[in-house]
Amino acid sequence: MKPMRHLALAISLLSVAPMSSAQQHTMPENARVYILWPSDGQVVRGGFWVRMGLADAGVAPAGVEKANTGHHHLLVDVDLPPLDQEIPNDRNHLHFGLGQTEARLDLPPGKHTIQLLLGDENHVPHRPPLYSKRITVTVLPAGTP
Template identity: 75%
Template sequence: MSRRRLLMGLSMLPLATGPAAAAERRPMPENARVYILWPADGQTIRGGFWVRMGLTEGGIAPAGVAKALTGHHHLLVNAELPPMDQPIPNDRNHLHFGLGQTEARLELPPGRHTLQLLLGDEEHVPHDPPLMSKRITITVLP
């Protein structure tokens, strides 16, 4: 699957445009945790791979569905954390899993890459407190 096709399939809802304003942040339990199940930090991978995402003490719901203590995954690829009071960007470095996916196949070019999960609410805004995984580094071989 081409990277362009993958990214088009992951972006399910458009983000609001216009001047950036602080968004209302939804609560999540203090003990909630988001994490990358696979790949592991430091892993070397050949070609395309599946990334598997996890969440404890909270639920997964699609973008646009307002339900307490839920959200959906956003995968930051080679990117720093975005502002926590605004919708998470939607571009090739901020992949949205707005259908509630917990795994996806990625095609990254050969080299070192960083991956980090950030949970967003129905409007793609990080929760309060924000739920982010440890940032991991992987190496992709041709």
């Protein structure tokens, strides 16, 4: 019976423990992340390539802890998520955890916003967070002149 009481106590402590924000890594003060292509206001057709830039820091895949590095996350049609928590992973928060610096996007026709947010090996923004300017692109249907 004694082991079961310990298990019940451990479970009850886990269920009431407050959730804390993730440990954040620092980055060089002059580091910055930016979208190389497309430019703000650009009109693109069908699927298009996004080229991601990072200055004064390095790119490393998710799961690799190395000072002054991170990997890109592309935010599509959403605001910045909480900057002290893991970046969500869904159709509006695209993770490039292999260290990619370019990606093909297939967005429906219309106006869209895109923005980069750099995350560490655990997909948590750095301190201070590194994010690009949010840009707007207009996607035309594939095959339009």
